[in-house]
Amino acid sequence: MKRRTMQKTLALTLAAVTAAGALAGCGGSGDQAKTDSAAAQESGEAKEAESAQEGTAAESAEGAEITPGAGMSAWEPFEENVTLTIPVYDRGQEGVPAIGENYWESYIQENFADAYNITMKFVPITRSDVLTAYSLLAAGNELPTVLMEYDYPKQAQWVSDGYLTPYDMQEFAEIAPTYYQAMIDNGVMDYTNMGGECYFALAKNPYYDTGYSWVTFYRQDWLTQVGYDAYPETWAEEKEMLLKIKEAGICEYPLGGQMVTGAGVDQNYAFRTFPLDELDWAMYGDFGIPALGNEANRKLVKRENEKFNLGLTDPEYYITDAETAKANFINGKSIMYGSYISSNMDWLNSFYQQNPDADVKVKMQVTTEDPEGGTVPAVRSANPFGMMIGFSSQASEDEIKAAMMYMEWMIQEDTLYTMQWGFEGENYTVGEDGIPASVADYSGEHKQGYNNNQDYWCIVKQGREVGTIEDLIRVNSPQGLPKDFTQEIIDNYYNLRKIADEGWAITDCNFSVAIDSVAEYQATLLSLYTEYRDKLTMCTPEEFDALYDELAQDYADAGFAEIAEERKEAFEAGNSTRLAQ
Numbered sequence: 001m002k003r004r005t006m007q008k009t010l011a012l013t014l015a016a017v018t019a020a021g022a023l024a025g026c027g028g029s030g031d032q033a034k035t036d037s038a039a040a041q042e043s044g045e046a047k048e049a050e051s052a053q054e055g056t057a058a059e060s061a062e063g064a065e066i067t068p069g070a071g072m073s074a075w076e077p078f079e080e081n082v083t084l085t086i087p088v089y090d091r092g093q094e095g096v097p098a099i100g101e102n103y104w105e106s107y108i109q110e111n112f113a114d115a116y117n118i119t120m121k122f123v124p125i126t127r128s129d130v131l132t133a134y135s136l137l138a139a140g141n142e143l144p145t146v147l148m149e150y151d152y153p154k155q156a157q158w159v160s161d162g163y164l165t166p167y168d169m170q171e172f173a174e175i176a177p178t179y180y181q182a183m184i185d186n187g188v189m190d191y192t193n194m195g196g197e198c199y200f201a202l203a204k205n206p207y208y209d210t211g212y213s214w215v216t217f218y219r220q221d222w223l224t225q226v227g228y229d230a231y232p233e234t235w236a237e238e239k240e241m242l243l244k245i246k247e248a249g250i251c252e253y254p255l256g257g258q259m260v261t262g263a264g265v266d267q268n269y270a271f272r273t274f275p276l277d278e279l280d281w282a283m284y285g286d287f288g289i290p291a292l293g294n295e296a297n298r299k300l301v302k303r304e305n306e307k308f309n310l311g312l313t314d315p316e317y318y319i320t321d322a323e324t325a326k327a328n329f330i331n332g333k334s335i336m337y338g339s340y341i342s343s344n345m346d347w348l349n350s351f352y353q354q355n356p357d358a359d360v361k362v363k364m365q366v367t368t369e370d371p372e373g374g375t376v377p378a379v380r381s382a383n384p385f386g387m388m389i390g391f392s393s394q395a396s397e398d399e400i401k402a403a404m405m406y407m408e409w410m411i412q413e414d415t416l417y418t419m420q421w422g423f424e425g426e427n428y429t430v431g432e433d434g435i436p437a438s439v440a441d442y443s444g445e446h447k448q449g450y451n452n453n454q455d456y457w458c459i460v461k462q463g464r465e466v467g468t469i470e471d472l473i474r475v476n477s478p479q480g481l482p483k484d485f486t487q488e489i490i491d492n493y494y495n496l497r498k499i500a501d502e503g504w505a506i507t508d509c510n511f512s513v514a515i516d517s518v519a520e521y522q523a524t525l526l527s528l529y530t531e532y533r534d535k536l537t538m539c540t541p542e543e544f545d546a547l548y549d550e551l552a553q554d555y556a557d558a559g560f561a562e563i564a565e566e567r568k569e570a571f572e573a574g575n576s577t578r579l580a581q
Contacts, residue, residue: 026169026189026198064173064180071177072412075405077117084113084402085144089455090124092323095346096450099124103446104419104453112409118402128262130154131523138163143392145403148459151263152191152510153288153518155388159194160514164390166197167400175401176408179460188385194512201407205386205462209505210496211379213463213476215489216338217329217348221359222250233366235303235373242312245335255307256334257317258325260537261530263288263522268296269378269506271303278579282509282571283564287380289522290529292560293552299374304537305544318534330354336363341489342451343438345478352482362488365495379496381505386462411460419457420464422446435471440479469493503580509567513575517566521559528558 088099097103105122113120123144125133130149137143143163149155158164169192173180179201183189188202218231226244242254260266267287273295276285284291291297307313314320320328329337330351339347352358367377389407391400409415421428421436426446428436438452449455452464466472470490477486499505532551539547556564570576 026193064169066173066177066180070174072405072408074174075116077115078398078402079117080398081117081119082396082398082402083119083121084399084406085121085123086146086403086406086456086459087125087144087148088122089127089450091127091450091455093450097447099449102449104449104456107418108456111415112406116402116405118405131157131263134158134163135161138394141394143394145392145395145399146459147390147392148387150382150387151288152383152388152508153286153515154263155200155390156194156511156514157519157522158390159199160516160519162393164199165393165395165400166199167201167391169198171401172198172201172404175404176411179404179407179411182411182460186385191383191385191388191510194514199390201389203386203389203458203460203462205382205384206465207463207469207493208384208386209381209500209507210493211382212469212473212489212493212496213340214338215341215485215492216336216363217360217485218336218363219358220361221357222254222335224359225250231361231363233368234370235375239310239312242335243310246311251333251335253312253314253333254335255312255314256320256325256328256336257313258320258322259318259530260533262526265529266290266297266300266533267380268294268300269380270375271296271299272376272378272506274376274378276506276579279568279571281506281579282576283567285506286508286567289518289525289560289563290533292529292532292555298548298552301533301536301548302544304533305539305541308537309541313537315538318537340451341476341478341485343476343479344440344442345481348478348481356482360483362485362492364488364492365499367495367498376504377499378504378506379499381500381507382462383507383510387458389459407459410457416457416460419453421452422448433467433471435467435475437475438479507577507580509571509576511567511570511576513570515563515566515570517559517562521563524558525555525560525563528555 090099099105099122102122105120109120112118121144123137131154134143134147138161147155147158147163155164169180182204183192183202186202186204191202192198192200194200220231222245223229223231223241226241226248228241232238232241245251245254264287268291280294284294284296292301304313308315314328314333325334326337326339326347328334330347331354337347339345351360365377365379366375369376391403395403410419421438422442423446424430424436426439426444427442427448428438430436454463464472464476466475473489473493474486477484477489496505532555536544536548536551567576
């Protein structure tokens with residue numbers, strides 16, 4: 001079986017000749033993608049690159065077309081058995097079936113793979129350290145057939161590192177026409193391309209600009225004890241309330257806290273100055289690497305320093321992991337805890353067992369500006385796509401074809417419904433309105449994985465969809481608890497919808513070229529940021545500004561300045577998305 005091997009040098013060459021206008025899709029949505037690399041096909045360099053790829057994807061920039069008879073009806077079993085390796089996030093969650101011990105993996109094998117002489121293999125990927133997990137697999141020549149991630153910069157890095165191979169969009173349309181058409185319908189084709197080549201297939205991300213499924217729960221009974229009917233909306237009022245809780249002896253460190261580590265920490269959207277400066281947004285706005293030295297980050301960290309020095313944050317937050325932070329909320333050591341919602345939330349069950357009389361509410365997203373607190377009602381909007389799927393450069397042609405078949409099978413309506421909901425009468429029931437509802441305490445043989453099997457079907461969709469948004473929240477709200485949170489979560493969704501409609505939901509800048517300095521410095525910078533952030537949090541208020549300037553310069557010298565400059569060059573060359581108008 002022929003290997004689609006792509007060396008790093010080739011990946012960098014391809015990235016260097018990307019389009020100088022915007023992220024250009026690699027075809028199939030109507031208009032042909034016009035790119036510099038396509039225009040340069042007659043040059044010797046372009047011909048050499050095309051030859052090196054062994055014809056894998058150069059022609060796909062011309063667009064794709066679904067032909068009659070394409071798709072599952074045309075599939076035949078492979079002559080030789082093909083191993084299809086799929087990554088699955090290992091989240092370390094208690095109460096969910098482990099990877100390799102999950103009924104639904106055997107379901108996929110029996111209902112999809114057996115018919116086509118495919119052997120399924122599911123590989124755990126540490127959710128908290130995705131980059132390291134994949135780099136170790138790459139070093140051992142054991143990359144899964146597909147590499148999946150929600151963040152564009154990680155995928156761009158994998159292109160730069162040579163982990164991914166370009167693919168032929170016409171071939172994809174023939175093998176997976178339903179998935180291909182869904183990408184067109186979802187308006188994500190522009191994100192399939194990097195360096196003039198098709199690298200990515202993209203899952204759907206419903207309600208991407210609201211992030212409604214992440215919910216923060218808080219102790220209203222504590223607020224009531226100190227005279228508050230609802231959670232305050234301004235920092236001055238919140239600070240006063242938290243200090244009253246502390247002084248009343250209800251909780252020693254009301255805000256609790258947990259270690260600041262990894263990509264995505266310290267999202268500073270609420271501390272930015274609006275209207276946004278587009279160049280600043282492109283250079284410093286990405287949430288993957290904290291922008292120590294940028295003014296919005298300074299404001300955010302200064303707020304954390306204030307919380308720490310007021311005694312609102314646990315002084316041992318820096319050694320508190322996520323599971324301990326969750327346990328602290330359950331045990332009455334912090335006022336709030338946030339997580340994604342699902343019909344079965346074991347930690348909320350544990351909370352009510354420990355605190356049967358507690359009054360818990362959903363903390364509403366603030367929709368007003370707080371001039372005194374220096375914040376705005378801005379939030380991070382996810383990308384319009386969900387999971388990004390790339391095909392491994394270590395995979396054979398048959399393995400990549402099997403992956404495309406798997407994606408097409410998973411996106412079929414009946415398959416996706418079963419994977420998301422399970423079996424009627426066991427995993428879910430159907431009401432008179434025809435809307436399914438998960439059985440919260442189901443623990444039988446067919447128990448689903450994390451968040452209703454999401455880490456298996458995320459290859460086609462980010463979240464379950466059913467009926468209206470109210471119906472969807474109703475079936476995804478935690479079940480079997482002393483309190484029904486459905487209406488509060490619906491109300492919070494509409495708060496977030498208002499924020500998005502008024503232009504406060506900000507999508508990060510995505511680049512159509514690999515930002516090579518990110519691959520080179522990200523791991524170092526994330527480690528440094530944890531160290532520097534802890535120093536800045538725990539220093540005295542009088543020391544803060546001078547120390548911040550000193551550490552920001554060290555951070556810049558350690559590679560962040562180079563990343564910002566490379567982003568600037570890519571932005572000014574037209575190789576990025578732009579701020580929504």
